Amino acid sequence: MKQDILLCGVGGQGILSMAYVIDSSAMEAGYFLKQPEVHGMSQRGGAVQAHVRVSDKPIASDLIPLGIADMILSLEPLESLRYLPYLSAAGGRLITDITPFINIPDYPDPSSVYGQLFQLPSVLLVNGSHLARKAGSPKAQNMVLLGASSALLPYPAPMLEKHLAVLFARKSERLVHINVNAFRAGRAVSGFQQILSQAGVPIGLIARLLPWLDFEPWPVSSAVSRAWVEFFKSPAACAATDALWAERKVLPLDEEAPRKLLGG
Amino acid sequence: MNGITVNGMNRQILLGDEAVARGAIDAGISGAYAYPGTPSTEIFEYIHSQSIQEELEIHARWSTNEKVAYEEALGMSYAGRRAIVSFKHVGLNVAADPFISSTISGVHGGLLVVVADDPFMHSSQNEQDSRFYARFAQIVCLEPADQQQAYSMAREGLDLSESLNLPVMLRLVTRLAHSRSIVALAEPRQQNVRSLCPDTSYWTLLPSNARRGFERLLDKQAELRALSENHPANQLTMSGNGKTGIIAAGIAQGYVQEALGDRLADCNLLCVGFYPLPVDKVKKLIESSSEVWVLEDGYPFIEQQLTGEGMHRGLKVRGKVSGDLPRSGELTPDLVRAVFGAAKTPAVSLPGIDKVVRPRPPVLCEGCPHSDTYQIIREATRDYRDVRIMGDIGCYTLGFYKPHEGLHSCICMGASIGMAAGISHAGFSPVLCVIGDSTFAHSGLTPLLDAARENTNIKVFILDNSIVAMTGGQPTMATDEAVERIVAGLGVPSEHIKVIKPLPRNLDDNVRVVRDEIEYRGLSVIIARRECVTYYKEIKTAKSNREGESR
Numbered sequence: 001m002k003q004d005i006l007l008c009g010v011g012g013q014g015i016l017s018m019a020y021v022i023d024s025s026a027m028e029a030g031y032f033l034k035q036p037e038v039h040g041m042s043q044r045g046g047a048v049q050a051h052v053r054v055s056d057k058p059i060a061s062d063l064i065p066l067g068i069a070d071m072i073l074s075l076e077p078l079e080s081l082r083y084l085p086y087l088s089a090a091g092g093r094l095i096t097d098i099t100p101f102i103n104i105p106d107y108p109d110p111s112s113v114y115g116q117l118f119q120l121p122s123v124l125l126v127n128g129s130h131l132a133r134k135a136g137s138p139k140a141q142n143m144v145l146l147g148a149s150s151a152l153l154p155y156p157a158p159m160l161e162k163h164l165a166v167l168f169a170r171k172s173e174r175l176v177h178i179n180v181n182a183f184r185a186g187r188a189v190s191g192f193q194q195i196l197s198q199a200g201v202p203i204g205l206i207a208r209l210l211p212w213l214d215f216e217p218w219p220v221s222s223a224v225s226r227a228w229v230e231f232f233k234s235p236a237a238c239a240a241t242d243a244l245w246a247e248r249k250v251l252p253l254d255e256e257a258p259r260k261l262l263g264g
Numbered sequence: 265m266n267g268i269t270v271n272g273m274n275r276q277i278l279l280g281d282e283a284v285a286r287g288a289i290d291a292g293i294s295g296a297y298a299y300p301g302t303p304s305t306e307i308f309e310y311i312h313s314q315s316i317q318e319e320l321e322i323h324a325r326w327s328t329n330e331k332v333a334y335e336e337a338l339g340m341s342y343a344g345r346r347a348i349v350s351f352k353h354v355g356l357n358v359a360a361d362p363f364i365s366s367t368i369s370g371v372h373g374g375l376l377v378v379v380a381d382d383p384f385m386h387s388s389q390n391e392q393d394s395r396f397y398a399r400f401a402q403i404v405c406l407e408p409a410d411q412q413q414a415y416s417m418a419r420e421g422l423d424l425s426e427s428l429n430l431p432v433m434l435r436l437v438t439r440l441a442h443s444r445s446i447v448a449l450a451e452p453r454q455q456n457v458r459s460l461c462p463d464t465s466y467w468t469l470l471p472s473n474a475r476r477g478f479e480r481l482l483d484k485q486a487e488l489r490a491l492s493e494n495h496p497a498n499q500l501t502m503s504g505n506g507k508t509g510i511i512a513a514g515i516a517q518g519y520v521q522e523a524l525g526d527r528l529a530d531c532n533l534l535c536v537g538f539y540p541l542p543v544d545k546v547k548k549l550i551e552s553s554s555e556v557w558v559l560e561d562g563y564p565f566i567e568q569q570l571t572g573e574g575m576h577r578g579l580k581v582r583g584k585v586s587g588d589l590p591r592s593g594e595l596t597p598d599l600v601r602a603v604f605g606a607a608k609t610p611a612v613s614l615p616g617i618d619k620v621v622r623p624r625p626p627v628l629c630e631g632c633p634h635s636d637t638y639q640i641i642r643e644a645t646r647d648y649r650d651v652r653i654m655g656d657i658g659c660y661t662l663g664f665y666k667p668h669e670g671l672h673s674c675i676c677m678g679a680s681i682g683m684a685a686g687i688s689h690a691g692f693s694p695v696l697c698v699i700g701d702s703t704f705a706h707s708g709l710t711p712l713l714d715a716a717r718e719n720t721n722i723k724v725f726i727l728d729n730s731i732v733a734m735t736g737g738q739p740t741m742a743t744d745e746a747v748e749r750i751v752a753g754l755g756v757p758s759e760h761i762k763v764i765k766p767l768p769r770n771l772d773d774n775v776r777v778v779r780d781e782i783e784y785r786g787l788s789v790i791i792a793r794r795e796c797v798t799y800y801k802e803i804k805t806a807k808s809n810r811e812g813e814s815r
Contacts, residue, residue: 023277032445034443036444039306043626046624060519060597061518065609067610081620084613088612089610089612104627105666112619116620
């Protein structure tokens with residue numbers, strides 16, 4: 001077992017908290033760990049990243065070499081693209097929040113950022129800010145994204161949730177509750193992606209759809225899953241998904257939504 | 265902290281900085297002294313928080329600057345107890361005076377000097393390499409390769425310091441200081457009992473005493489070299505005559521392992537973690553190898569010693585001086601891979617990505633009081649030509665960038681006031697300068713005293729946000745009325761000490777105050793006071809605690 005993850009985002013978004021949960025789980029699972037991170041000046045709204053290296057054998061370098069990362073897990077879409085030279089061409093996955101964090105005068109047109117993301121062979125786009133607000137705090141965006149990556153991590157979800165709870169218990173029980181729900185909503189996103197992907201829905205279409213579904217802190221029901229699989233069998237699904245992406249409106253996660261989207 | 269026990273061993277996830285701190289605690293320190301600075305800040309922070317949590321009897325308080333920190337640590341050592349002093353590389357410049365002379369006096373209780381270097385200047389104004397300081401001072405420098413070694417070397421450094429009667433340096437680089445790994449802890453050692461050194465002549469560096477002290481230091485050099493030859497951190501592994509030789513110092517050991525993997529077993533490898541260099545081992549490596557690669561993060565410290573600044577032409581030494589590796593910046597596993605011709609692992613690439621991705625430099629936070637101060641200064645100086653605003657070190661240095669464009673220099677802690685005076689002496693006016701409350705306490709008092717004595721025509725802005733913000737919200741030494749009292753005490757007339765609150769709604773009034781002071785030909789101090797927005801809660805808590813104490 002060897003997993004190299006590049007966590008990234010903008011200073012202040014909560015990258016180090018994500019790293020804490022993964023690190024603690026890695027230690028509990030008995031793995032070796034190296035995890036360099038950024039402190040200091042960049043934490044004032046600059047580009048911030050952490051490398052998380054986990055293995056069942058000793059790890060030599062703290063830094064992940066270029067082209068080696070198994071995953072980029074990002075809290076901001078532009079930041080997710082910054083570290084592509086690290087992402088392995090052999091199956092590297094990118095998971096990112098879709099909400100731009102605009103604090104530079106020359107932030108690119110977000111559509112050009114998404115345009116790049118849609119070209120990736122393996123990408124999961126998450127509406128972390130929406131799901132975090134829904135869970136009770138916009139700051140829980142990082143735990144939504146951690147949840148969305150959790151199916152790919154070599155730790156059981158309860159182990160991750162346990163360490164997440166330890167982290168937030170220092171602050172309050174209420175925050176533990178919010179962040180666990182955020183994590184679970186994120187996990188529901190990736191579970192639903194797997195269902196659609198196994199049903200043969202193209203990755204680019206899934207990427208356009210998922211940010212606009214109102215996930216709950218539990219897995220998507222089989223009835224709703226079936227309804228969406230049916231949706232993608234329609235020849236109009238592609239255009240309807242594009243329209244949904246353009247409209248940027250969150251749909252309820254029920255059986256009716258896909259039918260309505262097709263104009264039924 | 266995050267730890268578990270496996271087979272009776274206490275294992276914890278620690279930053280490199282925290283591993284050093286834990287090592288020092290477990291070696292029985294009685295005092296920890298520091299001034300915050302990236303990438304060293306977390307060393308002291310860990311000791312401070314753990315001494316509260318574990319109820320340890322360790323004196324742990326931030327110091328006003330690195331020189332004071334060093335002197336406090338040296339005093340603790342004088343009294344027979346162990347101490348750690350930690351700061352960033354440029355902090356050692358500030359502490360250089362007591363540092364160098366303490367190698368002449370020697371120490372009594374163990375004294376560990378931890379210096380965190382910042383190759384690539386992630387958060388610094390230069391990338392000086394502290395190993396040169398250790399060599400200059402003629403003391404031992406330990407350079408850990410990983411977090412586990414950072415822990416054990418901190419412990420060892422304190423033992424060694426006591427047995428050699430010399431301060432010992434431990435050098436970190438950013439990537440180790442700020443990287444976490446699992447560290448196994450050993451049984452902690454008791455603190456020393458306090459005891460004064462009986463012979464005060466060691467500590468009183470009058471020329472006659474100092475000459476004897478310097479001879480003692482020179483006499484110890486042979487012992488240091490012998491220790492280096494036999495030290496387990498300086499391991500020489502020979503695979504055969506004529507093979508490629510590699511010297512890997514500190515964190516570079518992991519990079520060369522990562523880059524070469526199994527191929528490393530076919531090289532002659534000398535790991536270096538203890539300085540002065542193990543000269544015999546280096547000679548043996550050079551004699552037996554076809555060429556010698558020197559891999560080190562920082563300046564070409566080892567490489568230059570091997571080549572005698574290029575005088576040994578016959579020797580095939582490759583590294584930064586030879587031009588095989590970049591002379592500046594940070595060593596990375598990718599650079600090491602490239603020099604050994606390892607194939608690049610293909611990464612995901614997208615056409616047109618370069619047009620989309622652009623840099624995201626750090627910025628002042630939304631609502632930051634410094635932004636308002638820069639706006640006030642901009643408005644107030646609008647009608648003047650050749651205005652210079654000398655800057656200093658802190659979040660407000662970001663005011664160099666658009667949209668503020670509010671400062672014209674940043675050299676070192678406290679330089680803003682002295683440099684402003686120099687520009688005024690050269691005949692320019694108006695000359696302004698900006699300095700934060702903590703930087704002012706660190707190094708701003710002495711130049712302001714100079715300016716007060718001659719009533720220099722400069723306008724000193726003290727940006728009092730009540731916290732050390734850039735390094736993560738450490739307490740400041742002087743804020744609020746204390747700043748005014750210090751400024752007045754230095755001799756600045758009270759009618760030219762102005763306090764303003766930098767808020768958008770006060771803009772016009774504030775601009776008027778500043779314009780009036782600019783029109784006055786003499787020294788003015790304008791204290792722009794508003795709490796940092798990012799650490800607002802922490803500041804309020806600290807202030808109410810202080811009020812509680814004083815009641």
